[in-house]
Amino acid sequence: MSKTSGKTAKRSPEAQRARQIQTRQRQQAKTARSVHEARRDPSRRPVIVGVLVTVLAVTVLYLIYQGSQGKQNTATGGGSGFKHVAGQPGIGTAAPAFTLTSDTGKQVSLADFRGKNVLLYFQEGLSCQPCWDQIRDLEQNKAALTGAGVTEVVSITTDPATLIGQKVSDEKLSTPVLSDPDLAVSRAYQANSYGMMGDMRDGHSFILVGPDGTIRWRADYGGAPDYTMFLPTQKVLADLTAERIP
CATH class of the missing domain: 1.10.287 (Helix Hairpins)
Structure with a gap:
């Protein structure tokens, strides 16, 4: 890819x-x-x-x-120029709760980020190098994310935690990457509806969950025919700024 x-x-x-x-x-x-x-x-x-x-x-x-x-893939608006939709559960609804194993082997829950704006990044996983480049770009633009009100970034994919841990180490990343091997969380967020591998893997979805657990913004970029698997963080923030709810 x-x-x-x-x-x-x-x-x-x-x-x-x-x-x-x-x-x-x-x-x-x-x-x-x-x-x-x-x-x-x-x-x-x-x-x-x-x-x-x-x-x-x-x-x-x-x-x-x-x-x-x-x-x-009808564009929902925003200023990035990248086509995307806002899937379900959508903006204004409660984010489904979850607890998953991270790349470090620890259990991480959505509830751990209560009181913060956490950006969930669902991505295709080990076989998608652009997805890992996306995480690196997000880390390199942490100041811009903070300026936009994003407190934490957490990535979710479907590979085993041990393999994810090795990949995170190889890529020298610090963002928590969570393992969802049975796609339970991915299906709850319908993030596996926008990938190149059918519904077997996630696509390229960003979901901003507010301090109260409500989805404040969502953008699913990974669907056909474009199959976007990377976009600069500034483009992500352009759409987030234009489309989020308070």
């Missing part, structure tokens, strides 16, 4: 439409061949009809999927 101007695997709307057109053309050609064969051999008509129904169903599901992916 590479990092190119903060985005990977970007596919423009024009490319998506071209792909959809190609898919429809292939299905139309297959349908035409099937009809021709049915006319030549009437005994095959029941089989051909079944094939046509299946092809039609697959085509419809494909188009629905493409449409939903496009809607998923």
